[in-house]
Amino acid sequence: xxxxxxxxxxxxxxxxxxxxxxxxxxxxxxxxxxxxxxxxxxxxxxxxxxxxxxxxxxxxxxxxxxxxxxxxxxxxxxxxxxxxxxxxxxxxxxxxxxxxxxxxxxxxxxxxxxxxxxxxxxxxxxxxxxxxxxxxxxxxxxxxxxxxxxxxxxxxxxxxxxxxxxxxxxxxxxxxxxxxxxxxxxxxxxxxxxxxxxxxxxxxxxxxxxxxxxxxxxxx
Amino acid sequence: xxxxxxxxxxxxxxxxxxxxxxxxxxxxxxxxxxxxxxxxxxxxxxxxxxxxxxxxxxxxxxxxxxxxxxxxxxxxxxxxxxxxxxxxxxxxx
Numbered sequence: 001x002x003x004x005x006x007x008x009x010x011x012x013x014x015x016x017x018x019x020x021x022x023x024x025x026x027x028x029x030x031x032x033x034x035x036x037x038x039x040x041x042x043x044x045x046x047x048x049x050x051x052x053x054x055x056x057x058x059x060x061x062x063x064x065x066x067x068x069x070x071x072x073x074x075x076x077x078x079x080x081x082x083x084x085x086x087x088x089x090x091x092x093x094x095x096x097x098x099x100x101x102x103x104x105x106x107x108x109x110x111x112x113x114x115x116x117x118x119x120x121x122x123x124x125x126x127x128x129x130x131x132x133x134x135x136x137x138x139x140x141x142x143x144x145x146x147x148x149x150x151x152x153x154x155x156x157x158x159x160x161x162x163x164x165x166x167x168x169x170x171x172x173x174x175x176x177x178x179x180x181x182x183x184x185x186x187x188x189x190x191x192x193x194x195x196x197x198x199x200x201x202x203x204x205x206x207x208x209x210x211x212x213x214x215x216x217x218x219x220x
Numbered sequence: 221x222x223x224x225x226x227x228x229x230x231x232x233x234x235x236x237x238x239x240x241x242x243x244x245x246x247x248x249x250x251x252x253x254x255x256x257x258x259x260x261x262x263x264x265x266x267x268x269x270x271x272x273x274x275x276x277x278x279x280x281x282x283x284x285x286x287x288x289x290x291x292x293x294x295x296x297x298x299x300x301x302x303x304x305x306x307x308x309x310x311x312x313x
Contacts, residue, residue: 178303
């Protein structure tokens with residue numbers, strides 16, 4: 001967007017300089033954005049929730065990033081007892097480790113990738129995603145193309161993400177169709193035994209916890 | 221509602237058509253699978269979608285489907301799992 005002074009402002013006048021970006025708040029061109037705004041204003045007006053409640057929820061949502069998932073993965077790699085607890089019952093294991101409250105978030109299961117078995121997660125019905133530990137899903141995860149193709153031609157889709165797995169590695173496409181969300185515990189790369197937990201965290205990517213990628217140095 | 225299936229049971233997803241909201245993907249209707257995990261009971265999403273309480277809660281299962289069963293062709297060692305509520309499952313002996 002250029003520094004155009006003539007873009008419309010439907011709301012009250014405010015100061016802005018010629019380089020001010022047009023914020024999303026002004027971009028109500030799409031029907032869904034209009035609907036969201038109307039619904040939000042109505043819910044606040046009717047005291048269903050306050051603007052402060054909404055702000056806190058947005059802050060909470062934005063505080064959730066793949067860094068959380070990476071911390072969980074690094075601990076599971078370095079502590080076999082923790083890994084066992086995580087795989088058996090993910091929520092309490094994650095709450096204890098990260099000091100966060102997952103009481104109001106959907107159920108969560110962690111599935112482990114090994115040299116013999118690779119999981120990739122999806123939601124063919126909508127966009128279910130382990131937001132509590134990975135944050136907001138990438139746009140491609142929600143795209144009709146990914147959702148349709150990953151269950152129909154998973155090896156091809158993985159290859160398009162640069163993930164070539166040997167034919168004898170079992171691929172498990174995990175479709176999140178109901179109350180359960182899934183996060184992948186990726187295979188630990190070889191020759192990382194000397195790394196600290198912090199150094200391991202830096203290696204772990206979001207896509208490896210979705211399962212469309214494997215980490216560099218993974219050995220099959 | 222009590223779970224009637226246990227891990228390892230052979231099941232078949234009902235091949236029903238419903239005009240209202242449900243969480244059973246079309247591509248798995250009528251397909252045979254195996255119970256991989258038994259989760260707890262959850263509100264019935266087919267009621268929640270219409271502002272009802274979702275009672276009785278429904279047992280939820282992770283079902284494992286062989287790729288060939290779903291798509292009619294093999295694709296190496298490939299499995300699809302999906303989470304299906306009990307009322308969409310029938311025993312497959």
